[in-house]
């Protein structure tokens with residue numbers, strides 16, 4: 001049956017109203033309520049495994065002239081953040097029942113009214129591990145300033161060069177004067193490294209040096225190490241609080257909204273894409289090819305593509321692609337060059353790794369941390385594109401301008417948004433450790449800061465979901481093929 005336009009809109013209006021009634025029932029109120037069963041994710045606390053641990057006293061913020069703790073200022077164990085905030089209330093998609101799929105919640109981050117560390121005997125250690133990320137120095141600075149100013153801690157130490165620094169170098173004494181300008185610098189003044197994770201030696205060093213708070217800034221690998229450190233500390237029943245602060249330019253750490261430095265990196269990537277676009281536009285049959293970081297996730301490439309709008313095709317590790325044959329990259333680029341005279345291609349470093357020929361030795365190659373070493377997809381694509389054009393269009397001009405900004409997108413200071421984010425992360429971590437919590441990561445969930453068990457974060461991976469709206473949005477912006485092979 002074909003409906004006229006007015007009939008169609010009436011039908012739509014009626015059925016939409018019916019849908020609303022299904023959700024609200026016949027209640028005429030402006031709102032309706034339901035009682036979800038909330039499961040609060042348990043957070044380790046020092047009092048669980050150390051004998052007779054009593055609070056050291058009220059929070060010093062009570063006496064801080066800049067703070068005026070009023071009702072609700074201190075966070076209590078019943079303050080929670082829901083992991084999921086989007087629900088479908090329609091009866092056909094029933095709400096999670098109490099017996100399964102409960103509403104998962106995490107403890108809310110923030111100052112507690114009682115603290116479990118006497119600031120005079122607190123000895124804090126800060127370490128940075130893994131690859132660089134904009135904002136690492138800001139987190140260090142804010143840990144130092146926060147511990148010093150908010151809680152009166154005076155023994156704060158930096159561990160040099162990542163995990164190995166615990167047992168191979170002397171800690172550096174830190175204070176607010178020393179770190180004052182660190183947030184303006186890229187990299188990590190404490191230095192970082194991969195590998196060198198020796199659990200026994202690390203925890204021995206923590207014990208022998210008398211550290212009772214350990215702040216670990218790092219990515220997914222670092223967090224897996226932090227879980228082991230926390231578990232060993234708990235096994236030895238040491239009164240040592242361990243907090244992780246998730247760092248990764250790749251944004252591959254799960255559960256949290258995003259990792260610090262990611263936005264700065266996306267911003268830096270724009271410069272490379274702009275340059276590629278200018279070069280491509282100014283050539284006959286010009287291709288601008290940009291390779292961006294993203295070991296196993298394509299978040300930087302995806303976000304840079306969405307914000308640039310100059311990109312014709314975005315290739316990420318989460319989706320496969322192929323070059324030749326119908327529906328392949330070459331066919332698509334040929335069409336683009338015909339229509340527009342140029343094209344911009346963005347590729348995440350982890351994309352297309354299965355397509356690049358490699359020796360058995362290359363297949364096994366890993367860095368000091370055990371991460372697979374990738375072959376250069378950008379250089380490979382550059383050469384394949386040139387071979388393709390020379391074969392199929394020997395008499396036509398063609399140029400590929402390959403830009404690989406590599407470390408330029410991460411070896412910069414954090415932008416203003418990331419700097420603020422780093423500050424909140426650092427202060428959240430301090431409040432949690434001071435409140436006696438341990439084995440946790442501080443991070444934003446749906447815009448609110450929460451404490452998430454280290455074990456959860458170490459297991460969760462944040463990959464680009466190619467089934468959701470965002471990837472569909474990329475494809476609608478670029479009009480790139482879905483690279484599903486015919487037949």
Ligand SMILES: Nc1ncnc2c1ncn2[C@@H]1O[C@H](COP(=O)(O)OP(=O)(O)O)[C@@H](O)[C@H]1O
Nearest residue numbers: 130131194195197218219220221222224225369
């Ligand atoms: N599964 C693991 N167990 C213990 N330590 C690990 C593990 N994975 C990585 N690490 C250590 O964590 C540190 C950083 O890891 P890496 O993967 O290089 O960077 P990132 O933490 O940024 O992902 C390194 O010192 C590495 O040895």
Ligand SMILES: O=P(O)(O)OC[C@H]1O[C@](O)(COP(=O)(O)O)[C@@H](O)[C@@H]1O
Nearest residue numbers: 130131219247248249250293294295
């Ligand atoms: O610093 P390296 O060892 O050259 O490694 C580069 C890798 O580091 C990253 O920038 C970040 O990775 P991590 O967060 O795991 O350190 C990746 O995008 C990239 O593949």
Ligand SMILES: [Mg+2]
Nearest residue numbers: 219220221248
């Ligand atoms: Mg990593």
